[in-house]
Amino acid sequence: MRKTLLVIVAVLVLGGLAVLSGAFRGNHIAVAAFEPLSAEEMAVLAPRGRELAFSGDCLGCHSPMQGPIAVGGVPFDTPFGTLYSPNITPDPTYGIGEYTRADFHRVLRDGIARGGHNLYPAMPFVFTQITTDDDIDAIYAYMMSLEPIAQDVPANTGVFAFPLRPFMNFWTLLNFPRRTAPEDPDRPEAWNRGAYLVEGLGHCGACHTPMNFMMGTDFARALEGAVIEGLEAPSLQATALAAHGFDVPGLTEFLASGIGPQGTTFGGMYTVTHFSTGSMQRDDLTAIATYLLTLPDGTLPEPSPPPAPLPEATDPALGVTAGEALYLSACASCHGDTGAGIPDVAPAMRGNATLALENPLNLLTVMLNGIPTEEFPRGKRMYAMPPFAHVLSDADIARLATWLRAQWGGIADPVQEAAVTEIPRTRN
Ligand code: HEC
Numbered sequence: 208m209r210k211t212l213l214v215i216v217a218v219l220v221l222g223g224l225a226v227l228s229g230a231f232r233g234n235h236i237a238v239a240a241f242e243p244l245s246a247e248e249m250a251v252l253a254p255r256g257r258e259l260a261f262s263g264d265c266l267g268c269h270s271p272m273q274g275p276i277a278v279g280g281v282p283f284d285t286p287f288g289t290l291y292s293p294n295i296t297p298d299p300t301y302g303i304g305e306y307t308r309a310d311f312h313r314v315l316r317d318g319i320a321r322g323g324h325n326l327y328p329a330m331p332f333v334f335t336q337i338t339t340d341d342d343i344d345a346i347y348a349y350m351m352s353l354e355p356i357a358q359d360v361p362a363n364t365g366v367f368a369f370p371l372r373p374f375m376n377f378w379t380l381l382n383f384p385r386r387t388a389p390e391d392p393d394r395p396e397a398w399n400r401g402a403y404l405v406e407g408l409g410h411c412g413a414c415h416t417p418m419n420f421m422m423g424t425d426f427a428r429a430l431e432g433a434v435i436e437g438l439e440a441p442s443l444q445a446t447a448l449a450a451h452g453f454d455v456p457g458l459t460e461f462l463a464s465g466i467g468p469q470g471t472t473f474g475g476m477y478t479v480t481h482f483s484t485g486s487m488q489r490d491d492l493t494a495i496a497t498y499l500l501t502l503p504d505g506t507l508p509e510p511s512p513p514p515a516p517l518p519e520a521t522d523p524a525l526g527v528t529a530g531e532a533l534y535l536s537a538c539a540s541c542h543g544d545t546g547a548g549i550p551d552v553a554p555a556m557r558g559n560a561t562l563a564l565e566n567p568l569n570l571l572t573v574m575l576n577g578i579p580t581e582e583f584p585r586g587k588r589m590y591a592m593p594p595f596a597h598v599l600s601d602a603d604i605a606r607l608a609t610w611l612r613a614q615w616g617g618i619a620d621p622v623q624e625a626a627v628t629e630i631p632r633t634r635n
């Protein structure tokens with residue numbers, strides 16, 4: 208009995224050590240990638256690599272909002288501490304100047320950096336693994352063509368300051384399924400291209416797919432919507448998008464410009480439109496829209512018109528007429544008396560997808576904390592959305608939100624004051 212126990216413990220310990228040492232780590236680099244690319248090949252590949260780097264939002268996560276691109280230092284706040292993205296300019300000391308072609312493939316395929324250490328999944332290798340060899344080569348060529356910048360990034364804090372990388376081998380064993388790009392020869396080329404981009408470089412699921420308790424992507428619930436960094440990244444399933452009025456041209460334009468009848472992008476989605484989709488080729492954006500909007504039976508859903516005002520919006524017993532009065536005094540100067548918005552000032556409230564989300568999280572967060580001034584592609588700008596946390600009481604915010612949802616969001620469910628009080632205040 209004791210002996211069996213000892214054997215079991217020994218096997219577990221040895222197994223654990225084997226995992227820790229990386230014995231089960233995958234290596235999915237093409238043999239050809241061990242041959243260096245010639246300078247001519249690199250020069251030819253770089254322009255396409257630039258396009259692909261936009262699709263992969265490489266610059267969004269590796270560039271500060273202001274300053275030179277790819278120098279890293281962008282903070283990723285987690286409940287366990289802050290992780291900073293590394294400098295990926297070709298500087299030999301602070302950047303990836305020493306990276307060979309194979310080293311680079313390993314990052315995107317297996318999540319393993321030069322020197323063999325595991326990367327944390329804030330680098331979306333769980334998605335980029337499906338990228339083709341040719342495309343990884345092109346991105347490599349582009350990154351190596353950037354100006355090297357000798358600039359260090361801040362040190363990680365919290366648990367990320369400890370030597371925990373070997374433990375990521377346990378995480379990857381459980382949370383890093385090998386995937387391939389969805390392919391269907393019976394579907395249009397745009398659908399197949401969109402599938403490759405959404406499920407791979409575009410890593411839309413990094414925010415729009417729920418995570419499990421280990422913070423791994425729950426692929427069984429792909430693109431169902433999730434809360435990330437205090438905001439809901441809504442469902443990207445075809446029926447949900449069509450219910451918010453998106454069709455293929457509309458969604459393409461929303462991704463290209465960050466602005467549409469559904470509103471403007473903000474939070475993490477602003478970063479995506481600013482650094483990634485706003486610079487992508489139109490064909491690729493149409494492909495993404497086509498893939499997302501295609502129903503399982505291969506057809507495209509009809510987009511819904513903006514919801515009609517509900518009877519609740521005019522019910523004095525619910526106190527919502529007070530909500531309307533608040534709207535007219537605090538919001539209408541920018542969003543319009545009839546909610547139609549004002550071009551180059553503020554987006555429409557009528558048809559705005561933020562009002563039509565079942566969960567009031569995004570609506571309340573924006574009302575309380577506002578949105579800092581954003582610059583949209585092609586030089587478009589609007590006013591900043593001011594924070595109202597210190598202007599309106601939580602009870603008034605709840606009344607106003609209830610009215611906005613009934614009037615323009617098609618949602619009768621009232622917003623409770625307690626839901627407002629729970630939202631963290633980030634701007635004073
Ligand atoms: C969602 C944010 C995000 C995106 C998008 C992203 N990265 Fe990263 N990347 C990170 C973070 C964070 C790390 C550091 C992870 C760590 O410390 O374990 C990282 C690490 C890396 C490294 C390892 C550098 C080193 O320290 O040796 C390389 C190379 C890299 N990324 C390249 C890319 C490329 C190329 C793309 C585009 C295809 C990309 N990244 C997209 C966040 C991102």
Ligand code: HEC
Pocket residue numbers: 469470471472473534537538539540541542552553554559561562570573574578579580581589590591592593595607611
């Ligand atoms: C000074 C003008 C201004 C006022 C006043 C204002 N907003 Fe905004 N609001 C904006 C702008 C501009 C944006 C878009 C900001 C961006 O994304 O860059 C915005 C965005 C929003 C959004 C997010 C949806 C989207 O499409 O971006 C909501 C919800 C919203 N406002 C509600 C309100 C409510 C409710 C009030 C009144 C309490 C209000 N706003 C008052 C200018 C204003």
Ligand code: HEC
Pocket residue numbers: 405409410411412413414415435438439440441442443447448451458461462469471472473474475476477479484495560561569
């Ligand atoms: C960094 C996290 C993040 C990533 C990555 C991301 N999104 Fe989002 N997305 C959000 C958040 C948060 C919102 C809600 C705020 C808003 O509407 O701008 C959102 C909203 C949206 C909306 C509006 C949906 C609706 O019905 O209102 C669309 C469409 C969208 N994202 C598409 C995409 C696509 C396509 C990709 C991949 C190319 C992507 N997103 C990648 C965070 C993200």
